[in-house]
Amino acid sequence: MAVAFDEMNIPGGDLRPAYQELARWLKETPPEALEYRRQEAELLFRRIGITFAVYGDSESTERLIPFDVIPRIMSGKEWALLEKGLKQRVRALNLFLRDIYHGRDILRAEIVPDDLIFQNPVFRPEMNGQQVPHDVYVHIAGIDIVRVDAEDFIVLEDNARTPSGVSYMLENREIMMRLFPDLFARHRVAPVERYPDELLAALRSVAPQSASGEPTVALLTPGVYNSAYYEHSFLADKLGIELVEGRDLIVKNNEVFMRTTEGVKRVDVIYRRVDDDFLDPLTFRPDSVLGVPGLMSAYAAGNITLANAVGTGIADDKAIYSYMPDIVKFYLGEEPILKNVPTWRCREPKDLAYVLDNLGELVVKEVHGSGGYGMLIGPAATKATIEAFREKLKREPEGFIAQPTLALSTCPTCTASGLAPRHVDLRPFVLTGSKSTTIVPGGLTRVALKEGSLVVNSSQGGGTKDTWILDE
Amino acid sequence: MLSRTAENLYWLARYVERAEYLARTIDATLRVTALPAAYIGKTNEWDSALLTAGVAASFYQAYEEANEHNVVEYLSFSANNPSSIRNCIEAARLNSRSVRTALTSEMWDTINSAWIELQAVWSKGTSTREDLAKFLRFVQETSLRFDGSAYRTMLRNDAYWFSRMGVHLERADNTARILDVKYHVLLPEEEHVGGPLDFYQWSSILRSVSALTAYHWVYRETLKPWLIADLLILNDTLPRSLASCYGNLVRNLDQIGVAYGRQGPAQRHARGIRNRLEHSNMNDIFQHGVHEFIQEFIADNSRLGEIITKQYLI
Numbered sequence: 001m002a003v004a005f006d007e008m009n010i011p012g013g014d015l016r017p018a019y020q021e022l023a024r025w026l027k028e029t030p031p032e033a034l035e036y037r038r039q040e041a042e043l044l045f046r047r048i049g050i051t052f053a054v055y056g057d058s059e060s061t062e063r064l065i066p067f068d069v070i071p072r073i074m075s076g077k078e079w080a081l082l083e084k085g086l087k088q089r090v091r092a093l094n095l096f097l098r099d100i101y102h103g104r105d106i107l108r109a110e111i112v113p114d115d116l117i118f119q120n121p122v123f124r125p126e127m128n129g130q131q132v133p134h135d136v137y138v139h140i141a142g143i144d145i146v147r148v149d150a151e152d153f154i155v156l157e158d159n160a161r162t163p164s165g166v167s168y169m170l171e172n173r174e175i176m177m178r179l180f181p182d183l184f185a186r187h188r189v190a191p192v193e194r195y196p197d198e199l200l201a202a203l204r205s206v207a208p209q210s211a212s213g214e215p216t217v218a219l220l221t222p223g224v225y226n227s228a229y230y231e232h233s234f235l236a237d238k239l240g241i242e243l244v245e246g247r248d249l250i251v252k253n254n255e256v257f258m259r260t261t262e263g264v265k266r267v268d269v270i271y272r273r274v275d276d277d278f279l280d281p282l283t284f285r286p287d288s289v290l291g292v293p294g295l296m297s298a299y300a301a302g303n304i305t306l307a308n309a310v311g312t313g314i315a316d317d318k319a320i321y322s323y324m325p326d327i328v329k330f331y332l333g334e335e336p337i338l339k340n341v342p343t344w345r346c347r348e349p350k351d352l353a354y355v356l357d358n359l360g361e362l363v364v365k366e367v368h369g370s371g372g373y374g375m376l377i378g379p380a381a382t383k384a385t386i387e388a389f390r391e392k393l394k395r396e397p398e399g400f401i402a403q404p405t406l407a408l409s410t411c412p413t414c415t416a417s418g419l420a421p422r423h424v425d426l427r428p429f430v431l432t433g434s435k436s437t438t439i440v441p442g443g444l445t446r447v448a449l450k451e452g453s454l455v456v457n458s459s460q461g462g463g464t465k466d467t468w469i470l471d472e
Numbered sequence: 473m474l475s476r477t478a479e480n481l482y483w484l485a486r487y488v489e490r491a492e493y494l495a496r497t498i499d500a501t502l503r504v505t506a507l508p509a510a511y512i513g514k515t516n517e518w519d520s521a522l523l524t525a526g527v528a529a530s531f532y533q534a535y536e537e538a539n540e541h542n543v544v545e546y547l548s549f550s551a552n553n554p555s556s557i558r559n560c561i562e563a564a565r566l567n568s569r570s571v572r573t574a575l576t577s578e579m580w581d582t583i584n585s586a587w588i589e590l591q592a593v594w595s596k597g598t599s600t601r602e603d604l605a606k607f608l609r610f611v612q613e614t615s616l617r618f619d620g621s622a623y624r625t626m627l628r629n630d631a632y633w634f635s636r637m638g639v640h641l642e643r644a645d646n647t648a649r650i651l652d653v654k655y656h657v658l659l660p661e662e663e664h665v666g667g668p669l670d671f672y673q674w675s676s677i678l679r680s681v682s683a684l685t686a687y688h689w690v691y692r693e694t695l696k697p698w699l700i701a702d703l704l705i706l707n708d709t710l711p712r713s714l715a716s717c718y719g720n721l722v723r724n725l726d727q728i729g730v731a732y733g734r735q736g737p738a739q740r741h742a743r744g745i746r747n748r749l750e751h752s753n754m755n756d757i758f759q760h761g762v763h764e765f766i767q768e769f770i771a772d773n774s775r776l777g778e779i780i781t782k783q784y785l786i
Contacts (some may be wrong), residue, residue, distance in 0.1 A: 046588065047581060047584065047585065047588075049569070049572075049580070049584050223570070224566060224569045224570045229569070233569070233570075233572040233573055234572075236573050237572065237573040242473075242474055242477075242573075243572075243573050244474065245476065247476070248474050248475070248476050258474060259474065259475045259476070259786075260473055260474055260475060261473055261474075261475055261478045261630060261634075261728075261732070261784045261785075262732050262734075
């Protein structure tokens with residue numbers, strides 16, 4: 001594997017410009033002072049109750065995501081390029097979804113194979129021909145970005161369903177500003193705090209036509225036992241909207257209402273953090289108790305906006321991912337600004353043969369997996385694991401894609417033996433309303449805390465960092 | 473506001489109030505049982521503690537004997553007792569989590585910190601009297617902090633009123649239950665022939681509703697059972713008296729009625745109970761029978777809970 005790109009140090013001993021001030025500060029700050037503030041940060045997180053749940057972990061149902069106090073820094077120039085690329089990518093995702101559920105030009109042009117859509121369990125036939133308000137499907141996108149060199153940004157994964165993590169972006173910044181005012185005074189860091197306002201504006205802008213002048217927005221959560229519940233309540237609070245559960249909503253005459261102490265009140269836009277499958281027991285899983293019976297018929301009648309729309313999973317599917325550069329070109333007639341990781345589609349015999357021959361070097365992912373589960377990281381796996389995976393792959397090649405093992409970039413991180421480079425990725429959050437697409441400068445940086453590890457997922461020992469975009 | 477939010481706020485306040493009441497009950501019982509047997513007679517005070525907590529029946533399914541160890545365990549830490557202090561704090565935290573957006577950060581911090589301490593410090597219960605005293609103080613302080621932060625930081629709107637209603641309804645129930653268990657020592661003036669035995673019973677009653685000092689301020693008298701009954705039932709200057717709880721409940725329900733532009737059965741029912749308390753005096757109550765009076769009150773009070781639930785919370 002190639003040597004990872006170090007975001008702070010240039011080989012030969014120089015520092016990249018964005019990190020110069022941080023490096024100076026680190027030199028002046030005694031290690032005990034850093035350790036003290038690290039402990040303070042942890043205490044704050046626990047007190048505020050910023051926790052997440054790990055499924056299948058009965059020991060402790062609520063855990064803290066480790067927070068690393070060393071910020072990850074990017075120059076304004078780097079951000080400008082990334083921002084442009086993200087907007088382009090999300091525009092293409094929205095156009096693709098609109099096309100898939102309507103004219104299907106892209107299938108007729110044979111750019112994406114039919115069966116990848118129609119045989120895909122996340123494709124929602126219920127959405128065929130259905131008009132969604134303002135033609136926006138992905139109102140909130142979380143695009144996972146990695147770097148391998150100074151020039152390029154590479155998309156690792158598009159998240160177009162219910163991406164989470166934005167509360168950490170906001171809380172990490174709050175806590176950093178509380179603990180390191182001196183460090184902020186020495187930088188011009190672009191603020192992230194307007195995210196809730198922008199999100200609310202985007203959600204209001206996509207209200208259905210039948211909504212009143214002041215549309216009512218609510219956030220639909222699966223409830224306190226959901227792993228991202230903290231984020232749901234945090235966002236509802238910041239947006240000043242009701243945090244509703246399925247049982248708080250009822251559908252009458254194809255309109256959606258919430259039960260309040262003063263009777264029922266109409267809801268126009270639902271920022272839903274419940275998966276498609278559980279939204280409406282009458283349409284999807286009949287055993288769902290998280291959903292709202294009749295919600296889909298209100299949706300079809302055009303009386304409610306769901307953000308994100310139903311059926312967006314087809315755009316962030318890992319099998320579709322490999323077609324994204326072509327999708328961008330097809331709809332926008334532009335060269336994609338953000339790169340894709342080269343991807344072998346195991347459904348194609350030639351690719352499969354290559355993958356089987358090179359399992360030891362590749363990362364193999366389940367097409368429908370997420371959270372870093374069900375993944376093989378060839379270079380880190382034992383022989384037996386690789387052989388077991390080989391059998392799985394042969395049995396069901398269409399369920400997998402493979403990619404080269406990327407040397408994710410590294411940032412300085414607090415470890416038991418002092419500062420050391422650790423691999424990071426970045427999830428910026430892209431908001432699309434009826435008129436514009438916006439991104440607050442920054443995102444959630446996830447860091448693999450174990451030495452050499454490439455898995456940044458919080459469910460598997462990853463941590464987070466504050467992400468600074470310098471305002472130059 | 474969402475009905476579910478109102479329901480959670482209301483129950484959250486009830487759980488915290490109940491936890492405090494249980495802590496006071498244990499505290500008061502510990503004091504009485506520390507006295508030589510000659511001072512308290514043959515009654516089993518731990519048994520009365522179970523009765524005032526309303527969990528005697530379920531206790532005896534799990535334990536043979538109501539002694540200090542078993543009762544403290546059951547009322548404080550038992551996972552099997554749905555209204556043990558531990559379960560009250562757990563439930564309060566769960567409710568807080570689901571209505572975080574309606575709580576101020578001070579209230580959340582109180583409950584969350586209590587829950588963290590419960591797990592970090594008290595997960596194994598207590599082994600010494602000293603430990604137990606610390607634990608009981610912790611519970612009472614949590615309740616005081618919760619009440620104080622609600623009072624000092626919440627907007628005065630329906631969220632606050634539903635939360636206060638939870639406090640007052642639970643408090644009225646608790647005070648009434650103590651009276652219900654101890655009514656036999658609260659005799660009218662002319663019938664009373666008490667000795668030192670009863671004195672400690674009376675002070676124990678007052679202690680469990682934190683009214684021992686208040687008694688002396690109000691009556692400037694030695695402890696007299698009919699005055700104790702008067703204080704706990706009719707004196708609306710004592711925050712834990714039935715009269716005071718109902719004064720507050722009526723006020724909170726009126727505030728909600730005004731805000732929503734509508735009154736309903738809950739307002740009428742609460743006013744009915746308050747009027748009855750206002751127009752009673754201790755002579756009538758003794759004549760009617762304290763026991764009967766309290767039993768009716770407990771039923772009426774829980775009926776109000778049902779009406780509130782139906783009118784607002786579902």
